[in-house]
Amino acid sequence: xxxxxxxxxxxxxxxxxxxxxxxxxxxxxxxxxxxxxxxxxxxxxxxxxxxxxxxxxxxxxxxxxxxxxxxxxxxxxxxxxxxxxxxxxxxxxxxxxxxxxxxxxxxxxxxxxxxxxxxxxxxxxxxxxxxxxxxxxxxxxxxxxx
Amino acid sequence: xxxxxxxxxxxxxxxxxxxxxxxxxxxxxxxxxxxxxxxxxxxxxxxxxxxxxxxxxxxxxxxxxxxxxxxxxxxxxxxxxxxxxxxxxxxxxxxxxxxxxxxxxxxxxxxxxxxxxxxxxxxxxxxxxxxxxxxxxxxxxxxxxxxxxxxxxxxxxxxxxxxxxxxxxxxxxxxxxxxxxxxxxxxxxxxxxxxxxxxx
Numbered sequence: 308x309x310x311x312x313x314x315x316x317x318x319x320x321x322x323x324x325x326x327x328x329x330x331x332x333x334x335x336x337x338x339x340x341x342x343x344x345x346x347x348x349x350x351x352x353x354x355x356x357x358x359x360x361x362x363x364x365x366x367x368x369x370x371x372x373x374x375x376x377x378x379x380x381x382x383x384x385x386x387x388x389x390x391x392x393x394x395x396x397x398x399x400x401x402x403x404x405x406x407x408x409x410x411x412x413x414x415x416x417x418x419x420x421x422x423x424x425x426x427x428x429x430x431x432x433x434x435x436x437x438x439x440x441x442x443x444x445x446x447x448x449x450x451x452x453x
Numbered sequence: 454x455x456x457x458x459x460x461x462x463x464x465x466x467x468x469x470x471x472x473x474x475x476x477x478x479x480x481x482x483x484x485x486x487x488x489x490x491x492x493x494x495x496x497x498x499x500x501x502x503x504x505x506x507x508x509x510x511x512x513x514x515x516x517x518x519x520x521x522x523x524x525x526x527x528x529x530x531x532x533x534x535x536x537x538x539x540x541x542x543x544x545x546x547x548x549x550x551x552x553x554x555x556x557x558x559x560x561x562x563x564x565x566x567x568x569x570x571x572x573x574x575x576x577x578x579x580x581x582x583x584x585x586x587x588x589x590x591x592x593x594x595x596x597x598x599x600x601x602x603x604x605x606x607x608x609x610x611x612x613x614x615x616x617x618x619x620x621x622x623x624x625x626x627x628x629x630x631x632x633x634x635x636x637x638x639x640x641x642x643x644x645x646x647x648x649x650x651x652x653x
Contacts, residue, residue, distance in 0.1 A: 399530055401624045418627050421533035433582060434602070439619040447595060447618075 344392045346428035347375060350402045355384035356413060356438025358404055363414040364388050374415065388415065388432075396432065398424040403436035413438065481583040481603045481610040482576045488521040489571060496566060511560060523611035524552045526604065530613060531626035535634050543639075550646040551626075557650070567592040581605040 355377055364372040372390035379385070390396070399420030406413055417432070426432060492514055495501060501510040525544075528551040529536045539547065574586040582604055589597040602614040614623040633642045 397533075399533075401621065401627070403621070403624060418624055419534055420627075421529060421536040423537070433579070434614070434621075434623075436616060436621045436624060437619055444618060 345372065345390055346392065347387055347389050348396065348426050348428065348430050348432060349385060349387045350432040350435045351380065352384045352386060352402075352404060352435050352437045354404075354437035355386060356404045356440075358386065358413045358415060358438075362412070364390065364417065365414060366394070366417050366419060371417070386415070395425045398422040398426055399434060400426075400432060401434040401436060402432045404438035406438065406441075409441070479576070481578065481601075481605075482573050482585045484610050485521065485585050485587075485601060485603070485612070486573060488517060491517045492563065496564070511564075514560075514563065515556065521612055523604065523606075523613050524548050526611065526613040527551065527555075527623065530623045532630055533627050535630070535639060539639070547643065550643065550650065553650045554646060555622075569594075583610060 358374055358377065360374055360376060362374040363370050364374065371394045372388055375387040375389040377384055377386050388402075396417060397420035399422040401418045401420070403416050403418070404413055405416050420434075495510060495513050495517065498510075500506075501513070525548045528544075528548040531551065532539070532547065536544065569590040569592055572588040572590070574588050576583050576585040582602070585601045585603060587599045587601065589599060591597065598618055600616040601612050602616070603610040603612050605611075614621060616622070630642060633645065
């Protein structure tokens with residue numbers, strides 16, 4: 308009887324451990340189990356510039372979503388953005404790929420537009436700007452000076 | 454029997470041709486090329502090269518550029534959320550100031566041009582919108598990537614944004630204007646634009 312109790316306790320403990328591990332991996336991996344509440348739009352960039360699945364999408368520095376997938380379409384990068392519910396994106400908003408600091412991670416910034424039309428789920432942000440290659444720009448500036 | 458078949462083929466063909474003609478590839482690029490060529494012709498006109506003709510030449514260039522650039526759309530997109538709150542008079546005034554700002558910034562660059570050639574690298578048409586990619590080869594053998602964003606109105610394509618080396622004009626001004634308006638006010642932005650225009 309006593310042995311049975313100990314085994315039950317150990318079993319429960321292991322189960323709790325597995326549950327914690329699962330919770331952690333979902334939290335850290337930023338996965339969504341039940342699809343999450345939100346909607347998707349997409350944008351094509353001539354250069355994805357190192358944006359990855361899970362990269363942040365921000366408006367005015369506030370995170371409003373994440374990159375869901377990146378694929379090649381017509382030799383351009385097609386990036387699907389998963390946005391949280393309630394964040395409306397105007398039809399003339401601009402999505403640009405930016406870098407945190409000089410060598411930091413890449414993220415997508417959306418500059419809100421002034422249009423009264425909003426992009427519906429599954430729609431496309433037409434105005435995009437690929438990442439600026441700072442190194443290339445600096446070298447151009449340097450050589451222009453000489 | 455054969456007649457109906459031929460008729461069907463004919464109808465199908467006319468349908469296909471009928472659809473493809475309005476979306477004639479190369480239209481936005483061609484119109485942009487015409488504008489650029491006109492500007493280049495004015496710049497290389499020896500009769501307009503002397504010092505006292507500078508103003509006249511400027512006006513000629515502006516007239517050509519006016520035909521291709523949609524200043525109001527550019528101003529509207531740059532002011533973004535704050536555009537809707539403005540009165541029609543304010544919108545008109547702002548468009549004018551914005552145009553003057555761009556004139557000041559880019560006129561010198563156009564006038565002092567030193568490029569070897571301009572290559573048109575293709576376009577991407579999406580309904581009434583089109584992006585035209587251009588590569589400018591400078592005299593120093595460097596290349597500058599420029600992308601024009603155009604929008605169709607009637608039969609003409611108008612430029613509403615351009616991106617130089619990955620830096621977009623509208624996005625740049627949108628961020629700057631937004632910051633100024635949020636920090637102080639729209640009136641302050643207009644004041645700044647006005648003082649800038651009187652400096653020259």
